[in-house]
């Protein structure tokens with residue numbers, strides 16, 4: 175194995191691969207990986223590693239797949255720290271705050287919006303995020319949503335259309351007719367405008383946002399165009415979000431703070447239903463739960479019921495202004511009662527499953543081949559996160575500490 179650009183990272187004290195073939199929670203002790211181009215080409219015990227042209231000694235540090243952040247809202251302008259401060263003084267979160275960001279985002283010029291997006295993506299990368307999904311949803315006109323989707327497609331691995339975030343004020347002012355006209359727009363011309371840039375459609379199914387019937391319409395329109403779906407559901411109270419996601423075969427339902435037994439059973443059932451190609455992931459957003467002072471999503475209960483979960487940051491200016499996946503993982507361990515291995519897996523492979531990126535996709539039309547994410551395995555994209563720690567447990571054992579030592583994304587060292 176001597177082709178130029180081949181790199182051996184060796185003397186990895188503990189490597190989390192997420193590859194179930196490896197014993198001990200898919201971890202290998204005293205491990206090494208070989209990266210060639212944008213892929214892993216060899217993974218195993220350091221003593222058996224092939225010799226290659228470049229070699230990096232990891233000094234016994236722990237390594238894991240880069241974080242796969244499957245839920246963010248990074249295309250926006252403006253600041254909502256005053257709303258946050260009021261919330262910490264006792265005010266409840268309400269969907270209406272989204273419109274403050276919509277106004278600031280519409281007012282920003284494209285270069286500024288792109289600068290802000292790039293800054294946020296680099297910030298996420300600096301703490302080990304190597305793959306991320308981001309959503310539109312702060313434009314809410316055809317032109318503003320198209321602009322957000324187009325910009326996002328330059329920097330995110332997956333882009334999701336969230337025209338159904340809230341009904342914007344100019345439509346809300348027209349009452350029921352304005353609402354209906356806005357839904358016509360979201361499921362028609364707006365969806366057509368963003369379609370070249372997005373792989374999925376999302377809807378905020380909640381009081382103050384979209385009803386069950388309205389949300390179902392959005393999900394049907396996505397399916398008619400062959401797009402995958404996600405649902406923001408059960409965030410502020412019990413509701414139909416999970417049920418809708420299950421009925422419509424969504425890749426994930428996100429937030430899931432308020433679940434009854436029927437919701438949990440329905441999600442688990444999607445993974446045992448032979449009529450389905452795959453099930454619906456429950457994506458938990460611990461930083462958002464804390465920042466809105468909502469109960470933490472029942473991640474332990476979901477896992478015990480057999481529901482695959484993802485942990486994501488939900489980075490956005492309203493409910494979760496952080497892209498730190500390490501913070502989310504530490505919270506999931508310390509407060510949601512996950513083991514370290516479960517939390518790390520949910521923030522890497524879990525995110526990849528929520529985005530349908532745990533498997534490789536062949537090239538289609540203009541879209542190049544998309545390699546597997548969230549695992550350290552031969553053929554997967556070479557996304558690797560080296561910690562300044564001997565074990566991944568330090569992510570929760572030393573919460574809040576800057577543990578990112580080095581990061582490779584698609585074979586390129588970025589940190």
Ligand SMILES: N=CN[C@@H](CCC(=O)O)C(=O)O
Pocket residue numbers: 247269271272275378406409462488490491492493494
């Ligand atoms: N819940 C809906 N959307 C975002 C919040 C958006 C905002 O408040 O700006 C979320 O996922 O929490």
Ligand SMILES: [Zn+2]
Pocket residue numbers: 245246247406488490
């Ligand atoms: Zn969100």
